[in-house]
Amino acid sequence: MSSQHKLWSLVVIAGLFFSACSMPARFKPKNTATTPDGNPSLNGTPGKKHTKIEVFSWWVGGGEAAGLNAMIKVFKAEYPDIDFENAAVAGGAGTNARAVLASRLQAGDPPDSWQGHAGQELIGTYVKANQLESLNFLYAQEKWLDVMPKALIPLISKDGQIYSVPVNIHRANVLWYNPKILAANHLTVPTTLDEFLADLEVLKSTNTIPLALGEQWTAMHLFETVLLATLGPETYSGLWTGKADWSSPEVRKALENYQRVLQYTNSDSSTLSWQDAAQLVVDGDAAFYIMGDWTEAYYKELGKKPHADYGWAAVPGTKGVFQFLSDSFVLPVGAPNREGAIDWLKLAGSKEGQDAFNPVKGSIPVRSDTNRSLYDEYLQSAMDDWAKDILVGSLYHGVVANDSWKTEINTDLGIFLGDRDIDRFQAALVAACKSVGTCS
Amino acid sequence: MPKLKNADDYLAIALITPSILAVGVFVYGFIAWTLRVSVSRWTGLLPDFSLVGLRNYWELYFDPRFQIDARNLAIFTFVFVGGALLLGFVMAVLVDQNLPGENFFRSLFLFPMAISYIVTGVVWRWLMNPAEGTRISGLNQIFESMGLNFLISRWHTAPVWGIAAIALAAIWQMSGFTMALFLGGLRSISDDVREAARVDGASEWQLYRYIIIPLLNPVTLSVVIILGHISLKVFDLIVSLAGKQLALDVPAIYMWQATFDGYFFGRGAAISILMLLIISLLIIPYIYFNLKHEADL
CATH class of the missing domain: 1.10.3720.10 (MetI-like)
Structure with missing residues (x-):
């Protein structure tokens, strides 16, 4: 046994050693010129106060990281006295980052600001735990209510308090299609669910995949758009506030539609990422794909041309409705550098900040007064729709349901993908709504 | 307990004390903590330690997942x-x-x-x-x-x-x-x-x-x-x-998603404890058998 204990002590000592080596950068003095003892607030150069802010996100690659860097550049130009520390955590649409954030918050060590999906993902998790400050004062001071859509505000507020600054808008209910496959089969772009199902049926007899689908979360994305298409915006939104009934025949109809649509998807969906599935369309393997408009940035990255290689439309049955999601920044209670964080939020909500971030990220600005010429053809069409469409929130992307509810629905949906039992699925959705307290 | 005879014994004890402490805190301490969380109501970021008995376990028993x-x-x-x-x-x-x-x-x-x-x-x-x-x-x-x-x-x-x-x-x-x-x-x-x-x-x-x-x-x-x-x-x-x-x-993935994606800390802790129990069913008889075997030699 003693040799085992020697081994244990070695392991523990090695562990302590390595954890000391890999201590996060925030514990170490970063800029020796201004912060020799690692305590920036006491060490400003005379006259000007030199501080730093730490901003937490899951933007580590592609257009997201490029967009963030563009915004950081503008920030540094405007606030040269604030060091910007980019604390990004990689992985899976933010699931890893949120786990890290949760443990930091529980340890009482919040970053100065963090990125989160606007809506219930922030409200139902962090506001409920009293971790966020209301930003109504900033909205009034910066007059953001005049330039942001009125219908957006209730979706990102709780009890009249706004808790985040949205920097971009993505659209979830977009149908991507391969124009050549549609032409070859004499099909037009469907506008209703029935037309869509008829088109899928025609394509089923060809050797192309009618509808591309990826791993489980893309199935949830498809689910929320079919739910919206079947129920319409009012009932769909009601589901998340307790005003509409999950056990209604309309919801059952939506689940039936979802089941029908699923029959036309590729059998290897669970092994494909959203990019893999998106690529099926531009490679000519699949005709349709339902995914958010970050898909367009990916198509451009692949060197594909709009109209020739891919086309877009609202998901059939959702024309005139904009199912949105939004990345936003917050002000935590107990931010180490509250003033710096507010400066960052001002930039995130400003015209300059949004015009720096969005063209690179491939999303549209929240504000209505931005420079339209910076955006490409798809984004301009999305900006037009954003200005005039009915707004509803996305489920998977955190607007309408908090993380707990979303996780329960994800489990129920995963079981449904296996057993395809509509009765059980609907009962589980009713139970999920009750378990989070939205339904009685 | 055998009587300590010489400096060698003291050195031995001094050397294993850190590991005993570390194992005590980081293994057994956290097992006890997880056990405590698993009988609590804790959902969401704010800890809620109100006791709910074995409800988390009971719900898992009926959980189709x-x-x-x-x-x-x-x-x-x-x-x-x-x-x-x-x-x-x-x-x-x-x-x-x-x-x-x-x-x-x-x-x-x-x-x-x-x-x-x-x-x-x-x-x-x-x-x-x-x-x-x-x-x-x-x-x-x-x-x-x-x-x-x-x-x-x-x-x-x-x-x-x-x-x-x-x-x-x-x-x-x-x-x-x-x-x-x-x-x-x-x-x-x-x-x-x-x-x-x-x-x-x-x-x-x-x-x-x-x-x-x-x-x-x-x-x-x-x-x-x-x-x-x-x-x-x-x-x-x-x-x-x-x-x-x-x-x-599998239970380990469910544990991760329940705890870190859904903030169901009580449920996640209950899954962890169940995993520990299942593994114990294998390990404890084995350790018992080994110790007995060593003692026989």
Whole structure:
């Protein structure tokens, strides 16, 4: 046994050693010129106060990281006295980052600001735990209510308090299609669910995949758009506030539609990422794909041309409705550098900040007064729709349901993908709504 | 407690104290903490330690997802432990034949163990690609080009038994390790025993069936325990090979999603405790057996 204990002590000592080596950068003095003892607030150069802010996100690659860097550049130009520390955590649409954030918050060590999906993902998790400050004062001071859509505000507020600054808008209910496959089969772009199902049926007899689908979360994305298409915006939104009934025949109809649509998807969906599935369309393997408009940035990255290689439309049955999601920044209670964080939020909500971030990220600005010429053809069409469409929130992307509810629905949906039992699925959705307290 | 005799004993105690403290806090302390959380109501970021008794466990018992997890775990453990045991034994017997190139094959079979589960998962993700038609690739493509179309499989996307495909990758990784243990066991069996059996007229089959395999029983037990507890904790292999999807869900993945995606801390802790209990069912009798065995010596 003693040799085992020697081994244990070695392991523990090695562990302590390595954890000391890999201590996060925030514990170490970063800029020796201004912060020799690692305590920036006491060490400003005379006259000007030199501080730093730490901003937490899951933007580590592609257009997201490029967009963030563009915004950081503008920030540094405007606030040269604030060091910007980019604390990004990689992985899976933010699931890893949120786990890290949760443990930091529980340890009482919040970053100065963090990125989160606007809506219930922030409200139902962090506001409920009293971790966020209301930003109504900033909205009034910066007059953001005049330039942001009125219908957006209730979706990102709780009890009249706004808790985040949205920097971009993505659209979830977009149908991507391969124009050549549609032409070859004499099909037009469907506008209703029935037309869509008829088109899928025609394509089923060809050797192309009618509808591309990826791993489980893309199935949830498809689910929320079919739910919206079947129920319409009012009932769909009601589901998340307790005003509409999950056990209604309309919801059952939506689940039936979802089941029908699923029959036309590729059998290897669970092994494909959203990019893999998106690529099926531009490679000519699949005709349709339902995914958010970050898909367009990916198509451009692949060197594909709009109209020739891919086309877009609202998901059939959702024309005139904009199912949105939004990345936003917050002000935590107990931010180490509250003033710096507010400066960052001002930039995130400003015209300059949004015009720096969005063209690179491939999303549209929240504000209505931005420079339209910076955006490409798809984004301009999305900006037009954003200005005039009915707004509803996305489920998977955190607007309408908090993380707990979303996780329960994800489990129920995963079981449904296996057993395809509509009765059980609907009962589980009713139970999920009750378990989070939205339904009685 | 034996009386301390000299400076050596004090040094020994001083040296093991940090590890005892560390193990006490970081292993047993956190097990106790997890147990406490598992009987609490805690959901969401704010801790809520109000006691709910065994409700979290009770709910898991009726949870359809946990039933899928239990089924998957049973299939995975059965296929993985059985397959690795069988393959490892066969490889050990082959390597044990004193043929030239033994060292080469021994290393070859052992190498997969040096790879992490993440890497294994990524490689087998490519190999077991279930795509059809023109996009066919990996093993399925090899089978197709060889005309072995009946072997083309949906691999881990097959309903119910998909998890067994994941176990294939785990067998590939761990059977070399099993071989090494069996080889050590085989080498420790004296040639006299084999020769005595042969003199008595035993065939090679009878020699293995009645002499060698029974003599290897302690090794087999160790292998089952080691592979068994690896199998019950499996997480990284599945996530890197197939992502987090319900068809291939196991308790460790459910624990992660319940705790960190859904903030159901009470439920996540209950799953952890259940996993610990299942593993204890394997480990505790083993430790008991070992200690008793040592005491007998």
